[in-house]
Amino acid sequence: MKKSNMIKSATSITLLAALALTGCSATSASNASASSATGTSASSTSDTTSKVADTFSTDVKSGAKLAEDTHYSAKDVTWDSSSEVTIDLSNPTATDGVTVSDGVITITKAGNYKLTGTYSGQIKVEAADSDMVRLILNNATITNSTGAAINVVKADEVVIYTASGTTNTVSDGSSYSDTASGSPDAAIYSKSDLTLAGEGTLKVEGKYEEGIHTTDGLVIASGTLEVNAANTGIKGKDYVD
Numbered sequence: 001m002k003k004s005n006m007i008k009s010a011t012s013i014t015l016l017a018a019l020a021l022t023g024c025s026a027t028s029a030s031n032a033s034a035s036s037a038t039g040t041s042a043s044s045t046s047d048t049t050s051k052v053a054d055t056f057s058t059d060v061k062s063g064a065k066l067a068e069d070t071h072y073s074a075k076d077v078t079w080d081s082s083s084e085v086t087i088d089l090s091n092p093t094a095t096d097g098v099t100v101s102d103g104v105i106t107i108t109k110a111g112n113y114k115l116t117g118t119y120s121g122q123i124k125v126e127a128a129d130s131d132m133v134r135l136i137l138n139n140a141t142i143t144n145s146t147g148a149a150i151n152v153v154k155a156d157e158v159v160i161y162t163a164s165g166t167t168n169t170v171s172d173g174s175s176y177s178d179t180a181s182g183s184p185d186a187a188i189y190s191k192s193d194l195t196l197a198g199e200g201t202l203k204v205e206g207k208y209e210e211g212i213h214t215t216d217g218l219v220i221a222s223g224t225l226e227v228n229a230a231n232t233g234i235k236g237k238d239y240v241d
Contacts, residue, residue: 070241071193072219076159079134084112089119089140107133110155114163115140125192126153134159137168137202145173152190152214160188162200162223171205174230186210186235190218194236197221204228210235217241 085095092100097109103121107113110131115123116138123142125133133155142149149170152158162168172187187206188194194214196202199222204211206229212218218236227233234240 070219070239071157071217072195072221072241076132076157076195076219077161077197077221079112081112084114084136086114086116089115089117089142091117092119107135112136114138115142117141118143120144122147122149122151124151124153125155125158127155129154129156131155132157132159134161136161136163137166137198137200138163139166139168141169143169143171146175146177148172148184148186148189150188150190151184152192152194155192157193157195158190159195159197160202162198162202164199166200167203168200169203169205172208174207176208184213186213186229188212190214191216193217193219195219195221196223196225198223200224201226206230206233 085097087098087105089105092098092105094100097107097111098113099106099108104124105119105121106124106126109127110133112134114136118141120143122144123135125135127133133152135150135158137160149172150160170187176183176185178184186209187204188211190213192214193216194212196212196219201224204225204227206212206227209229209231211227211229211233213232213235215237217238218234219241220234
């Protein structure tokens, strides 16, 4: 898996507000197009902070690579729908690869997990280092008042995919129960490569600090994404593409 410390910003995307590239350099990325971009802000350095409200749409057709040094490929958005494990967030139950305990739904193995309904608590991904996990959001609302709503502890890559025609909301609270150094600080937090894709809408409310934060690489491939955050809207360490 190649790593890069640079933000790759597509030259074909028209930004109505400048990307926040503090502390890093930018290069162009190929094969990307955007239908709209409004108030976007992103960061690829852990020290950068800014007040943001992000709304934009991108469209990367056929899983085309955004840039040579990212983790993204066509396999990220290609799977057999018959393999999907449906999780009813309004009444979650344990099944193969899924545990439910004390307000936390934990996904423990590679697979395609379709989330639908409303849940107050945390979706945690704690799989093997080599596992790819897809979270397919189908009109899902996930709210955690005391920590990250989606928390990726371990996996090779996690894809958060919004189903066509759906609106999905992920939000955290203004205070966290765990404030130790290195703990999650975003509504969507990941220690693994993270891909955001799909044909639906994802709304993220980061009331504590960040909206979306990965300590690995972040690719926003397709779909409509709206981020409102108390601090940084979109934050990645290795790259934000």
